[in-house]
Amino acid sequence: MRLATWNVNSLRARLERVEEWLVEVQPDVVCLQETKLADDAFPALAFQSLGYESAHFGQGQWNGVAILSKVGLTDVVANFAPGIDPDPDARVITATCGEVRVVCCYVPNGRALADPHYDYKLSWLDRLHQHLGLVSAPGDALVVTGDFNIAPTDADVYDPRKFAGATHVSEPERQRLAALIDWGLVDLFRLQHPDSERVYSWWDYRAGDFHQGRGLRIDLVLGTSAVADRLEWSVVDRNARKGKSPSDHAPVIVDLL
DNA sequence: ATGGTAGAGCATCTA
Numbered sequence: 001m002r003l004a005t006w007n008v009n010s011l012r013a014r015l016e017r018v019e020e021w022l023v024e025v026q027p028d029v030v031c032l033q034e035t036k037l038a039d040d041a042f043p044a045l046a047f048q049s050l051g052y053e054s055a056h057f058g059q060g061q062w063n064g065v066a067i068l069s070k071v072g073l074t075d076v077v078a079n080f081a082p083g084i085d086p087d088p089d090a091r092v093i094t095a096t097c098g099e100v101r102v103v104c105c106y107v108p109n110g111r112a113l114a115d116p117h118y119d120y121k122l123s124w125l126d127r128l129h130q131h132l133g134l135v136s137a138p139g140d141a142l143v144v145t146g147d148f149n150i151a152p153t154d155a156d157v158y159d160p161r162k163f164a165g166a167t168h169v170s171e172p173e174r175q176r177l178a179a180l181i182d183w184g185l186v187d188l189f190r191l192q193h194p195d196s197e198r199v200y201s202w203w204d205y206r207a208g209d210f211h212q213g214r215g216l217r218i219d220l221v222l223g224t225s226a227v228a229d230r231l232e233w234s235v236v237d238r239n240a241r242k243g244k245s246p247s248d249h250a251p252v253i254v255d256l257l
Numbered sequence: 258a259t260g261g262t263a264g265a266g267c268a269t270c271t272a
Binding site: 010036060109111149204206207208209247248 | 260261262270
């Protein structure tokens with residue numbers, strides 16, 4: 001089973017590119033973030049014609065997450081599971097695809113450590129942690145994937161000195177990510193490539209950062225051991241970040257046996 | 258040290 005995550009930064013602006021990519025890469029399950037669409041504008045028919053069932057949780061202008069699947073799509077939960085303080089934003093959707101529970105998330109950016117949005121980011125991560133216990137369990141086949149807006153370690157940052165005091169690398173958010181790992185998840189890209197350096201999934205549009213190799217690895221695919229045991233390959237698809245009007249993120253792909 | 262780009266929607270906000 002081939003599973004991918006991609007922050008498309010507006011599905012309206014990126015649909016043609018996403019369609020071409022689906023045909024080329026042939027993933028079985030795709031998690032999309034930042035669709036920036038309301039549910040009634042989501043192009044479910046375009047994906048259906050390519051063989052995908054889909055579920056979308058959107059709000060319009062900002063955010064918006066979706067799961068596409070060729071291997072079944074059931075037990076959809078939009079937003080955090082009942083019992084958790086609901087998120088006003090459309091940032092998480094959960095479904096079961098081919099016997100794997102899949103959580104697709106768009107973690108808040110945080111903006112700056114002193115910004116209230118950063119506290120929202122930390123509380124959001126705490127609620128994601130609770131969510132996992134309600135929709136799955138560490139002994140199950142579970143994938144938690146998406147744009148985490150956290151670089152797990154300094155090896156995932158092109159120049160850690162430039163990020164001193166910034167979001168994406170701060171200790172409190174890394175601790176929240178570590179708590180998810182401790183709960184029973186593995187960073188599948190890092191499992192496959194423990195020593196790879198300068199592999200990123202996001203580059204700022206500005207100042208030619210992509211072409212200069214100035215990026216962060218913030219798009220993650222986390223899996224329980226039942227999933228990690230099936231890991232065959234993992235890669236960042238940098239080709240999808242090239243050419244005319246790309247997203248600022250590249251897809252991350254994992255192949256499971 | 259600052260600002261550089263892109264997408265939302267039409268003045269800025271978000272990233």
